[in-house]
Amino acid sequence: MARSTSKDAQALFNSLRSAYSATPTSFKIIDLYVGFAVFTALIQVVYMAIVGSFPFNSFLSGVLSCVGTAVLAVCLRIQVNKENKEFKDLPPERAFADFVLCNLVLHLVIMNFLG
Amino acid sequence: MADPENAKEATTLRYAFGNVLSFFILLLIGVLAFWIRLFSVIKYESVIHEFDPYFNYRVTQFLTKNGIYDFWNWFDDRTWYPLGRVIGGTVYPGLTLTAGTIWWILNSLNIPLSVETVCVFTAPIFSAFASWATYLLTKEVKGAGAGLTAAALLAMVPSYISRSVAGSYDNEAVAIFALIFTFYLYIKTLNTGSLFYATLNALAYFYMVCSWGGYTFIINLIPMHVLLCIVTGRYSSRLYIAYAPLVVLGTLLAALVPVVGFNAVMTSEHFASFLVFIIIHVVAFVYYIKGILSPKMFKVAVTLVVSVGLVVCCAVMAILIALVASSPTKGWSGRSLSLLDPTYASKYIPIIASVSEHQPPTWPSYFMDINVLAFLVPAGIIACFLPLSDASSFVVLYIVTSVYFSGVMVRLMLVLAPAACVMSGIALSESFSVFTRSIKFQLHGLSGSSQVDSGDASSSTVVAQNDAGKAEKTEDTAKERPSKKSKKKEKGIVDKPSLKAKIERRLLVLPFEASIFAILLLVLLGAFYVVHCVWAAAEAYSAPSIVLTSYSHDGGLHVFDDFREAYAWLSHNTEVDDKVASWWDYGYQTTAMANRTVIVDNNTWNNTHIATVGTAMSSPEKAAWEIFNSLDVKYVLVVFGGLVGYPSDDINKFLWMVRIGGGVFPHIKEPDYLRDGQYRIDSQATPTMLNCLMYKLSYYRFVETDGRGFDRVRQTEIGKKNFKLTHFEEVFTTHHWMVRIYKLKPPRNRIRGKTKKPRSQKTSSTTRTKRSAATKRNPWH
Numbered sequence: 001m002a003r004s005t006s007k008d009a010q011a012l013f014n015s016l017r018s019a020y021s022a023t024p025t026s027f028k029i030i031d032l033y034v035g036f037a038v039f040t041a042l043i044q045v046v047y048m049a050i051v052g053s054f055p056f057n058s059f060l061s062g063v064l065s066c067v068g069t070a071v072l073a074v075c076l077r078i079q080v081n082k083e084n085k086e087f088k089d090l091p092p093e094r095a096f097a098d099f100v101l102c103n104l105v106l107h108l109v110i111m112n113f114l115g
Numbered sequence: 116m117a118d119p120e121n122a123k124e125a126t127t128l129r130y131a132f133g134n135v136l137s138f139f140i141l142l143l144i145g146v147l148a149f150w151i152r153l154f155s156v157i158k159y160e161s162v163i164h165e166f167d168p169y170f171n172y173r174v175t176q177f178l179t180k181n182g183i184y185d186f187w188n189w190f191d192d193r194t195w196y197p198l199g200r201v202i203g204g205t206v207y208p209g210l211t212l213t214a215g216t217i218w219w220i221l222n223s224l225n226i227p228l229s230v231e232t233v234c235v236f237t238a239p240i241f242s243a244f245a246s247w248a249t250y251l252l253t254k255e256v257k258g259a260g261a262g263l264t265a266a267a268l269l270a271m272v273p274s275y276i277s278r279s280v281a282g283s284y285d286n287e288a289v290a291i292f293a294l295i296f297t298f299y300l301y302i303k304t305l306n307t308g309s310l311f312y313a314t315l316n317a318l319a320y321f322y323m324v325c326s327w328g329g330y331t332f333i334i335n336l337i338p339m340h341v342l343l344c345i346v347t348g349r350y351s352s353r354l355y356i357a358y359a360p361l362v363v364l365g366t367l368l369a370a371l372v373p374v375v376g377f378n379a380v381m382t383s384e385h386f387a388s389f390l391v392f393i394i395i396h397v398v399a400f401v402y403y404i405k406g407i408l409s410p411k412m413f414k415v416a417v418t419l420v421v422s423v424g425l426v427v428c429c430a431v432m433a434i435l436i437a438l439v440a441s442s443p444t445k446g447w448s449g450r451s452l453s454l455l456d457p458t459y460a461s462k463y464i465p466i467i468a469s470v471s472e473h474q475p476p477t478w479p480s481y482f483m484d485i486n487v488l489a490f491l492v493p494a495g496i497i498a499c500f501l502p503l504s505d506a507s508s509f510v511v512l513y514i515v516t517s518v519y520f521s522g523v524m525v526r527l528m529l530v531l532a533p534a535a536c537v538m539s540g541i542a543l544s545e546s547f548s549v550f551t552r553s554i555k556f557q558l559h560g561l562s563g564s565s566q567v568d569s570g571d572a573s574s575s576t577v578v579a580q581n582d583a584g585k586a587e588k589t590e591d592t593a594k595e596r597p598s599k600k601s602k603k604k605e606k607g608i609v610d611k612p613s614l615k616a617k618i619e620r621r622l623l624v625l626p627f628e629a630s631i632f633a634i635l636l637l638v639l640l641g642a643f644y645v646v647h648c649v650w651a652a653a654e655a656y657s658a659p660s661i662v663l664t665s666y667s668h669d670g671g672l673h674v675f676d677d678f679r680e681a682y683a684w685l686s687h688n689t690e691v692d693d694k695v696a697s698w699w700d701y702g703y704q705t706t707a708m709a710n711r712t713v714i715v716d717n718n719t720w721n722n723t724h725i726a727t728v729g730t731a732m733s734s735p736e737k738a739a740w741e742i743f744n745s746l747d748v749k750y751v752l753v754v755f756g757g758l759v760g761y762p763s764d765d766i767n768k769f770l771w772m773v774r775i776g777g778g779v780f781p782h783i784k785e786p787d788y789l790r791d792g793q794y795r796i797d798s799q800a801t802p803t804m805l806n807c808l809m810y811k812l813s814y815y816r817f818v819e820t821d822g823r824g825f826d827r828v829r830q831t832e833i834g835k836k837n838f839k840l841t842h843f844e845e846v847f848t849t850h851h852w853m854v855r856i857y858k859l860k861p862p863r864n865r866i867r868g869k870t871k872k873p874r875s876q877k878t879s880s881t882t883r884t885k886r887s888a889a890t891k892r893n894p895w896h
Binding site: 008015056057060064068072075078079083086090105110112113 | 309317318355368
């Protein structure tokens with residue numbers, strides 16, 4: 001039982017890796033960016049757990065800015081992906097412009113809330 | 116060859132004509148929404164109504180005089196004496212900032228409108244905006260015809276008029292516009308999948324959070340809808356784009372508003388959005404993995420993840436539940452909890468239970484407030500199901516939840532009104548389209564397909580452009596009623612692809628006469644609705660409640676302006692620093708109009724302070740004097756309606772004074788004031804009741820008016836008729852005895868008889884001098 005699960009797990013892992021390596025490089029870059037943002041958010045949470053949450057607004061704005069850019073990057077990836085039938089007539093420049101605008105608003109709010 | 120070109124030209128011309136007509140109709144709807152709310156200005160005067168608007172007016176005055184930085188940092192020491200109130204951190208700034216901005220823009224354009232005028236007319240202007248927002252929302256759900264109908268219905272619906280007449284300068288005036296606009300942008304994002312609209316959605320949500328405490332409705336309804344879409348298998352990447360940025364940006368923006376602050380992440384009202392945020396990420400990830408793996412490997416992945424993930428999930432849920440359960444209210448605020456459990460407030464928080472707007476509505480109030488829409492709504496719900504789209508499922512969820520909440524609190528019928536208008540607009544528009552289609556089909560007989568086909572061809576090309584909400588062409592129905600009162604025109608939509616349409620049309624066609632008759636009946640229904648709305652706006656909802664009128668038996672109009680008379684007396688005949696004690700209803704008006712410091716006001720944020728005033732009103736004279744003196748009170752104000760029959764006076768509110776006071780000070784026991792379970796003031800009343808301060812201040816010298824002391828509200832003669840006041844003296848009674856102002860008598864210089872510490876004369880005199888020194892008044896009194 002355990003061995004079949006571990007074999008299954010390995011087969012799963014291999015198929016995942018092969019499927020993922022087929023994605024275009026630009027998407028891999030976006031994925032790396034998302035991963036980095038989530039990682040930064042996790043570091044901030046660990047820091048807060050160690051040091052305490054005194055300027056809570058700073059903590060909140062820091063974590064939410066990381067999570068926010070991650071979410072927006074995922075949205076960009078969704079919109080730019082040619083395999084998505086719903087977005088096939090959306091020019092990628094428009095998607096990127098929306099991404100930049102939303103990030104601008106997000107970071108304006110963050111700057112205000114950071115204290 | 117010439118035919119398709121001509122047909123194309125004809126269609127473009129029809130589009131152009133339709134768009135221009137829609138624009139003018141929308142303009143007329145806006146004008147209608149503005150004008151129908153002006154009855155109170157015409158019948159009375161341009162004055163601010165009720166109680167809460169006076170507070171908002173005072174805050175706006177402060178903002179326009181002192182600027183925005185002083186407004187954010189304002190600590191008000193003229194209310195809740197001696198506690199004060201942090202205005203910057205406890206008020207929802209949207210309304211005041213909006214009115215302040217409008218005033219500033221107009222003044223910089225050299226249009227010198229006063230702040231009061233801007234405040235009075237803010238609500239009608241924003242209801243015009245709200246009806247345009249309803250047009251946009253319904254257009255996204257069903258099409259332009261439904262949009263126009265819904266906008267016309269919202270412009271007139273009595274429930275919305277009741278909270279947004281000219282003069283009702285309250286949060287809901289702008290908040291309903293923000294609510295509908297936020298929902299419109301959410302649906303637009305859902306339909307188009309554009310991140311630009313998602314940003315706008317977050318900003319509109321920010322405006323809603325600034326304006327009203329009811330923003331928690333949005334932040335719970337949208338996650339509920341997302342969950343519904345996921346559960347019913349309608350997950351799509353547009354849903355992710357519509358929801359995920361809104362949660363992050365929305366939470367941040369909500370935390371920016373000082374009233375909400377960290378409650379945006381810590382109270383249970385927001386937890387639903389975070390939970391669904393996690394769920395949608397899980398679902399999105401699952402769909403992504405499913406997309407890149409083969410089905411066999413996907414099954415393996417599922418079994419693996421489920422076995423491992425379930426354990427982790429349970430652990431996290433256990434921690435979360437423990438955290439939430441440790442707080443006594445499970446993290447919810449009192450008002451929200453009373454929405455979920457309607458009996459909560461009456462058991463634990465008598466102040467919330469005592470507000471008349473928080474009572475459940477009666478059945479007649481539904482018909483009064485949304486009238487004809489009440490039975491058009493189910494038809495609209497059915498119309499939303501054919502076909503069911505993301506947008507129409509959202510509107511169905513909106514109407515269901517708002518019907519539930521309106522059943523809990525009468526005040527929330529206001530949230531029901533836009534949903535009811537949207538649904539009714541959809542229902543009316545769909546039925547009109549069925550009837551007009553039947554008429555057109557019957558009229559043109561066999562060769563009718565040519566004209567309709569060209570229309571279908573153009574509509575099918577438009578549909579192919581992936582814009583769900585834009586495929587329409589407006590058609591002029593044969594029947595239009597250009598009467599003065601019913602200024603709305605109904606539009607029908609025809610947009611079905613050509614092949615299916617012919618088959619469906621044969622099934623959906625009704626006989627010619629039946630269709631004409633049905634259209635006539637629908638128009639008659641609309642006429643009844645309009646007549647009712649205009650009547651409700653003119654007669655029922657335009658009373659400013661600070662000025663009362665009644666018709667005497669010879670047809671003349673009698674005006675009762677006692678409240679303003681009393682406040683003007685206070686502002687002219689007392690010192691600036693004098694404190695006035697009254698029941699909390701009149702606090703806002705006293706600070707705004709009389710400009711005096713009050714002890715408690717309508718904000719009701721401190722239950723103990725209100726209980727102190729309630730206890731003082733329920734105690735005998737001496738005890739009441741002690742309590743008021745400890746609060747530095749100089750004047751006491753009571754409202755008495757017994758001479759003229761004004762039913763909302765303080766004696767009728769007395770039961771709440773006893774209950775709230777008794778809730779904090781146990782020596783006030785409600786049974787002491789009851790005879791046979793009722794509060795009575797006649798000869799059968801209990802001695803505690805006849806000796807309490809409220810009774811004495813209300814009925815002092817009342818016998819002199821008619822010799823018998825007949826109270827017109829309670830319809831009996833009063834119990835104790837001739838008595839003197841020992842610790843208070845009457846300083847002013849208004850013309851109709853509606854407001855009575857008393858002054859606290861200063862303590863006597865020499866005391867005869869026993870004092871509290873009868874040890875020696877010297878000790879008692881030192882206590883006396885200490886107390887008189889503490890009152891800080893002129894020692895020659």
